[in-house]
Amino acid sequence: MALVGGALARSDPHVSDRIVLALAPWIVVGSSLHALYVLEWVPESVAPLLGAPSVYLTTFVVAGAVWFVGIRTSTDPERPVVSVGVVAASAVVAYALARGSESGLRLFWPTVGLFVAVLLAGTLWAATRWTHPSVTAATGATGALALFGHSLDAVSTAVGVDLLGFGERTPVSRAVLDVAASLPTAEVFGVGWLFVLVKLAIAEGVVILFADFVREDPREGFLLLGAVGAVGLGPGAHNLLLFIVTG
Numbered sequence: 001m002a003l004v005g006g007a008l009a010r011s012d013p014h015v016s017d018r019i020v021l022a023l024a025p026w027i028v029v030g031s032s033l034h035a036l037y038v039l040e041w042v043p044e045s046v047a048p049l050l051g052a053p054s055v056y057l058t059t060f061v062v063a064g065a066v067w068f069v070g071i072r073t074s075t076d077p078e079r080p081v082v083s084v085g086v087v088a089a090s091a092v093v094a095y096a097l098a099r100g101s102e103s104g105l106r107l108f109w110p111t112v113g114l115f116v117a118v119l120l121a122g123t124l125w126a127a128t129r130w131t132h133p134s135v136t137a138a139t140g141a142t143g144a145l146a147l148f149g150h151s152l153d154a155v156s157t158a159v160g161v162d163l164l165g166f167g168e169r170t171p172v173s174r175a176v177l178d179v180a181a182s183l184p185t186a187e188v189f190g191v192g193w194l195f196v197l198v199k200l201a202i203a204e205g206v207v208i209l210f211a212d213f214v215r216e217d218p219r220e221g222f223l224l225l226g227a228v229g230a231v232g233l234g235p236g237a238h239n240l241l242l243f244i245v246t247g
Helices: 002-011 017-038 054-073 078-100 108-131 133-162 171-181 192-216 218-245
Strands: none
Touching (some): 002 054, 017 054, 108 192, 133 192, 133 218
16 A cells, blocks of 8 residues: 555646546446455455455555556556546456346345435435535546445435334444434434435535635645545445345
């Protein structure tokens, strides 16, 4: 990891919306590999590399190496990053679906969850563009990715808890769900709705706060805002794949 990180730092890469979006498929790669680890569908020899948090380091090393090669060999380094990332993500997801199909796939609720997450993120982004146009102009697609990532994480968690019988491992998230469970609305609306509201409110606040940072220092601003998006997109993609293949 240090070797790849050092090589990238010495290359002084240009960081923009494009490279953050190009790295997005790699988030799906890492989250999908971790889902395979949870399901014990990976060889024991590589399992230690795919647990938490080691899977993030493993994915960073591979994605960073591809990015470094792209910087050295291409005038458009984002192209090999996104191309290899999409191929890798497709391969891992396809393998998971093939293994899961042996016992049956559960597609309906994960698909509904994905649709709702896209709808909520799109609506929130449109509202942000209307009320804070300078924020959407500054953060661009990276800001939209951050909102979508956390929308996907929130909605998939709500689907898992309220509809599919899954639990929540993160203490803070579990605390929010416990608060919702104590409300009179729990019997009618479940407990996930409060988690969705809290996650989206926090994500919106972070995107607004990051706008000035991105303007002042685009490199660090886009990287850190991309990392915020990854914290949501990774768990969200992991949840959906796990729900589908454990049908």
